[in-house]
Amino acid sequence: xxxxxxxxxxxxxxxxxxxxxxxxxxxxxxxxxxxxxxxxxxxxxxxxxxxxxxxxxxxxxxxxxxxxxxxxxxxxxxxxxxxxxxxxxxxxxxxxxxxxxxxxxxxxxxxxxxxxxxxxxxxxxxxxxxxxxxxxxxxxxxxxxxxxxxxxxxxxxxxxxxxxxxxxxxxxxxxxxxxxxxxxxxxxxxxxxxxxxxxxxxxxxxxxxxxxxxxxxxxxxxxxxxxxxxxxxxxxxxxxxxxxxxxxxxxxxxxxxxxxxxxxxxxxxxxxxxxxxxxxxxxxxxxxxxxxxxxxxxxxxxxx
Amino acid sequence: xxxxxxxxxxxxxxxxxxxxxxxxxxxxxxxxxxxxxxxxxxxxxxxxxxxxxxxxxxxxxxxxxxxxxxxxxxxxxxxxxxxxxxxxxxxxxxxxxxxxxxxxxxxxxxxxxxxxxxxxxxxxxxxxxxxxxxxxxxxxxxxxxxxxxxxxxxxxxxxxxxxxxxxxxxxxxxxxxxxxxxxxxxxxxxxxxxxxxxxxxxxxxxxxxxxxxxxxxxxxxxxxxxxxxxxxxxxxxxxxxxxxxxxxxxxxxxxxxxxxxxxxxxxxxxxxxxxxxxxxxxxxxxxxxxxxxxxxxxxxxxxxxxxxxxxxxxxxxxxxxxxxx
Numbered sequence: 001x002x003x004x005x006x007x008x009x010x011x012x013x014x015x016x017x018x019x020x021x022x023x024x025x026x027x028x029x030x031x032x033x034x035x036x037x038x039x040x041x042x043x044x045x046x047x048x049x050x051x052x053x054x055x056x057x058x059x060x061x062x063x064x065x066x067x068x069x070x071x072x073x074x075x076x077x078x079x080x081x082x083x084x085x086x087x088x089x090x091x092x093x094x095x096x097x098x099x100x101x102x103x104x105x106x107x108x109x110x111x112x113x114x115x116x117x118x119x120x121x122x123x124x125x126x127x128x129x130x131x132x133x134x135x136x137x138x139x140x141x142x143x144x145x146x147x148x149x150x151x152x153x154x155x156x157x158x159x160x161x162x163x164x165x166x167x168x169x170x171x172x173x174x175x176x177x178x179x180x181x182x183x184x185x186x187x188x189x190x191x192x193x194x195x196x197x198x199x200x201x202x203x204x205x206x207x208x209x210x211x212x213x214x215x216x217x218x219x220x221x222x223x224x225x226x227x228x229x230x231x232x233x234x235x236x237x238x239x240x241x242x243x244x245x246x247x248x249x250x251x252x253x254x255x256x257x258x259x260x261x262x263x264x265x266x267x268x269x270x271x272x273x274x275x276x277x278x279x280x281x282x283x284x285x286x287x288x289x290x291x292x293x294x295x296x297x298x299x300x301x302x303x304x
Numbered sequence: 305x306x307x308x309x310x311x312x313x314x315x316x317x318x319x320x321x322x323x324x325x326x327x328x329x330x331x332x333x334x335x336x337x338x339x340x341x342x343x344x345x346x347x348x349x350x351x352x353x354x355x356x357x358x359x360x361x362x363x364x365x366x367x368x369x370x371x372x373x374x375x376x377x378x379x380x381x382x383x384x385x386x387x388x389x390x391x392x393x394x395x396x397x398x399x400x401x402x403x404x405x406x407x408x409x410x411x412x413x414x415x416x417x418x419x420x421x422x423x424x425x426x427x428x429x430x431x432x433x434x435x436x437x438x439x440x441x442x443x444x445x446x447x448x449x450x451x452x453x454x455x456x457x458x459x460x461x462x463x464x465x466x467x468x469x470x471x472x473x474x475x476x477x478x479x480x481x482x483x484x485x486x487x488x489x490x491x492x493x494x495x496x497x498x499x500x501x502x503x504x505x506x507x508x509x510x511x512x513x514x515x516x517x518x519x520x521x522x523x524x525x526x527x528x529x530x531x532x533x534x535x536x537x538x539x540x541x542x543x544x545x546x547x548x549x550x551x552x553x554x555x556x557x558x559x560x561x562x563x564x565x566x567x568x569x570x571x572x573x574x575x576x577x578x579x580x581x582x583x584x585x586x587x588x589x590x591x592x593x594x595x596x597x598x599x600x601x602x603x604x605x606x607x608x609x610x611x612x613x614x615x616x617x618x619x620x621x622x623x624x625x626x627x628x629x
Contacts, residue, residue: 071476073425073447075455096401097429115478115492117372120402138481138490139375146375168482169475169536172425172447173629175550179543184629200542200549203513203520209482211542211549216475218485284488290517291485 001228001259002030002238003252004134004159006112007037007067007092009167009242010212011192014046021053023249025060028256031238032057033065033092033111035084038215039174040069040077041187054089065090068098070113070170071214092134099128107131112161112240113170117143119150126154134159134240137166137222141230141286148235157237162224163255164242165197165210165217166282166291175211184214195245207280218291220282223272225265226295227286228258247275305562305596306572308366308465309589312344312579317354319582321363324593328358329366329397330578336384337368338399338421339578340495351391364394370419372400372478372492382406389414397443398422399478404437417441420467421478421492427459434462441465443574445477446556449626450564457569466565468558469588470576472622474536474551482535486517498534505530557619562595562605 005024008017024032034053036043050066057064072081072095082101084091093099094111102108109132110116110125116133125133133156135144144160151158176198177187190213191198197210197217207219224231224239231239239259241252254271257263263271273279284293309325311317320328331337333345346354355365367388373381381400385407388396396414398404399421407416420443424430433439441463444453457464475482480497484490487502498516506513507526514522514533521538524530531537536550558565562573573596575588595605622628 071423071425071447071479072429073452078426078428095429096424096432097426100428100432113479115372115400117400117492118375118378118402120373120378120406121400122402124401124405136481136492138484138493143375150375166481166485168485169480171475171550172445172623173474173551177629179545179549183627185626198542200540203523203539203541203546205541206519208486208519208540216482216550285481285484288488290488291481292517 001232001236003028003255003259004031004033004238004240005029005252006134006164006240006242007033007035009038009165009215009217010195010197011039011042011189012046012195013192014049017046018049018053020243020248021057024252025056025062027249027252029062029241029252031063031065033067035067037067037070037094037111037113038170039191039213040074040080041189042191042213043080050087054087063090065092065109067092067111068094070094070167071172072097073172102129105129110134112136113167116147119147122147122150122156123154126156130156132157132159132237134161134238137161138285138291141227141234144231144236144286145234148237151237152235158235159238159240160224160231160236160286161222162228162239162241163251164221164244165219166222166285167215167217168209168291169216171214171216174214175216176213179211187213218282220280220292220294222285223269223281223283224286225255225258225268225272226283228265250275305566305570305599306465307589307592307596308572308574309585310470310575310578310580311354311585312339312341313582314346314350314354316578316580316582316585317365318357319586320589321358321361323586323589325363325589327364327366327394327572328354329368329574330354331368331370332384332387334380334384335493335495336371336381338370338419338491338495339368340371341579344579348387348391351387351393355391355393359392366395366397366417367391367393368397368419369403370397370399370421371495373403374493378402378406382410385411385414395440401436404433404439408437415440417443417465419443419478420445423447423476423478425476427456430456430460430462434460441571443467446473447476447623450561450568450624451626453565453570454568463571464569465572465574466558466570467556467576468562468565468573469592470555470580472551472554472556472576472620480536486519486535498532503533552618552620554618554620556622558621558624559592559595560605560607561621561624563599566599
């Protein structure tokens, strides 16, 4: 199974952003999706560093892919999305709008924010040129298996959300700006101080969600460490890891060791908690009753 | 302008038609539609009778099949499309590209509308849906301002329908798994958001907590009205502040924007609420019908007509005003 690093969902200063890809170039991952997924207003702050990051990753032998925005509404955003293909690398569509701009016979990949729930949608995207689909994080293992089989028949690689805060919703409204009594148009980049999003707690002070501008994420970090065996048997081609602050390259290495059979799921979980003792994990979308559930310490049937 | 009204039951359908609805939308009693609530929606025979009743009174019926078919179980959704056509419904409202593709090829005579659950938020993607599947009308997501709606209409050939009254999603529709994360019930997969089966009220020493999936998201004094704990309208804390961080417990009322929406080129005005009672539906329909009739005749719009129907809740014009963002 391959390892893909998804686009950084958060707003980081440009040097920190560039350092992430510098580190990833030295890490045993296969594929990197980069660019702005969440908010077009962030892009000017690091846009000029993107060509350099692409070149660095390519020189290190990584497949490099550019993401589209998750929600395209403004004229400026439509133009930006239309221009993605001109960068000369594969495009990952995270809003179907992007399809409107891809020339005929363009091969592209599909990100987790496009609703691919069934074989017919997979087939339709394949007919348009999709060669890889990262499935929506809310899909259960059973659906993943059916779609991986359908993908194999059509030559479409199937990827699954493997690690990181789960993108749960996208909005026209910026919650970070709202929290600071501002509107989206006058946000003053309220999201830049929260490198992993801002923790949203319930009235019992229970961590629940994370606010990230127009995006809402889970508080817990999804972790498919206990399911990689089952995912591999289902024919899943790649596991997606989502960038976070701290030693993300080390997180990537742990998952590589898991895929190579050098560590088992439990050892990976232990190592993840050693990196961040407060880390809350979930794998409920794949195998639980609800997304927030965590299969915990129990040995899993899918463990390797 | 066309008034498009919800009907969760055959009785609500008849009430809406009698109250002057130009069009009624409804769904089958299963997970194929995004209001899959217990006791709601139409059996197959009821749909046929409902369509016949509406047609006899000069009204149209749209069938919402707007969840995302489950892998391995698509036949259930395909059957719903076939049954909608057999019931002589005027159109189906779909969200899933795979289901749209199926309907286009297997039911070429059936008129297709794009559900709000597809969240088609710009002219380019709307044109893509029109060209790929022959969609004739798009229900616009609730993230757009009136000016943006006007700009979209200038660039597309298909009709647009916009929500003007009722519940308000603050997240892009069809792209939200908050409910799925907290309860396992998903709007996209199960047609349910913040389901009643996962709601608990706890009276803790005179304070009433409302929990969804075990998460406490409302807290009121025992004698205050307890709002239903819908996730995006819940109470949370973040960054040292607490309150309704995503959206206040408001509902949408854009009645005063009807003339502007008409100028923006909107074809149809949609009322949310298939879960509402027939008397509620009838009253909302009568008021909106009076408003559009006044508009057609160049008379002044009746004002503030629906305030009492918003259940004492505050109302908002939502994203139609740019400052909402």
